[in-house]
Amino acid sequence: MAKLLDVKGLRAGYGQTEVLHGLTFELEQGGITTILGANGAGKTTTLRAICGMVRVAGDIVFAGQAIAGKATEDIVRLGVAHVPDGRGTFVQLTTEENVRLGAYVRSDKGQVAADLDRVYHYFPRLKERRMQQAGTLSGGEQQMLAISRALMLSPKLLLLDEPSFGLAPLIVQEIYRILRDINTKEKVSMLLVEQNANIALGIADHAYLLETGNIVMSGTSDVIKNDETIRKSYLGY
């Protein structure tokens, strides 16, 4: 399969502090890859680096184009949608305005309207709360909102930053079921960052293990799942 994302020697940080010390990883077209790691390993920074929200060094090639150093707005226009850490809700706007903003860069109005229906079909709860101020939604609903906003871009690549964070197990299951649907039905590739290794390995086909800014292990999810060190330190059995 063709590579959708090819990252080589990625370094990134904040101010003087380097957080990522040269990551090399890739993502296949149509695949789901997960990056696992503990708090402070650099998972969020990795995603932020891919979409130009932190200063980077190294190579990032997305769909054949070098995107390292480009502005976030331009990377988004290539079809990279980011479901950020903290969900990034526009709290003062309504739910529907939030969702519609996801399609801001698209000019195909008819298809956007169809996509809005499709997104509401995945998350009927958001449709019920269309006119509600988004800041009043529950955590799970705001996570659904962030995913919906990202889907409205009609992206080639979805970057997901801990979609399970702070949510009840039932909601987490529901969200992951829908993510799997989106991946199989719409062929959207995903790069998933998670602390919850169990659930991430359940959905991903490839996994990387990140420790203080370095990739220490990689392989297919099955291999990683059965690795004894991983099992002990991340899966807890």
Add this chain to the structure above:
Amino acid sequence: MEAFLHQIFSGLAAGGIYASVALALVMIYTATHHINFAQGEMAMFATFIGWALIEWGGLNFWVAFLLTIVIAFCGGFAIERIVLRPLHDKPVLSIIIAFIGLLVIFNALAGWIFGFTIKAFPSPFPTSPPFGNRFLNWHEIGTVGITVVVLLLLFAFFRLTPLGLAMRAAAFNPESARLVGIRVGLMLALGWGLAAAIGSVAGMLVAHVVYLDPNMMAGILLYGFASALLGGIDNPGGAVVGGFIVGVAENVLGAYVIGTELKLSVALVLIIGVLLVKPAGLFGRRIVTRV
């Protein structure tokens, strides 16, 4: 009774001006959390451009009016790009100094180019008393009418158009706005352009009443600031309501209670009062920071 009604109506006319200035301040505040102290001088300078178009260029009032709005928009846009953009990550004090610099520059530039003598600014409205009522005049009615139209247009723009939505999104949450592809810097410059355009409308309407000179907006900016604070500095609708309240209060108090000499102190008392009693204003959001 009729005299009292006239005070109310004059107050509404002045209030429309204050509401526009307040709205210009609020627009820049919501996007950047800065108060543009040069807003008044920018409006004054635009008004001089309008005056020059009419007096020197011989243009019809309404042509000059629309042309001035366009020029003010471009001017505001350019100021953001040239002056404020390089300062966007600098401490707030540098930005305030830049605002004060702009204020001084526009004030001096206006005097230098157009002269310091006080000038009459034409009104596009008839001078005859409307409906045979000597307590009203057409300029006041026209001022209220134009401000209401401007406010409705702005409301429609921000609520109903994708660009308006994008501008609100960029102001509320710049990081998320970038993630959906909104060019936040451009939106900021557009906001500056709009604020300058609104200011120019206020300037051209008020210049007929207070006469045109480089210092004409000093008091009006103060009223505008009081209006914005009263309504809630982060709430555009509140700023408009605040403008009308301040306009009426200032007129009625000036006529019956404290006299015209002390009118401007109404604004100062309001500013201090609001900051002391209800810093968020009537309709503003209280900012609570979670730590």
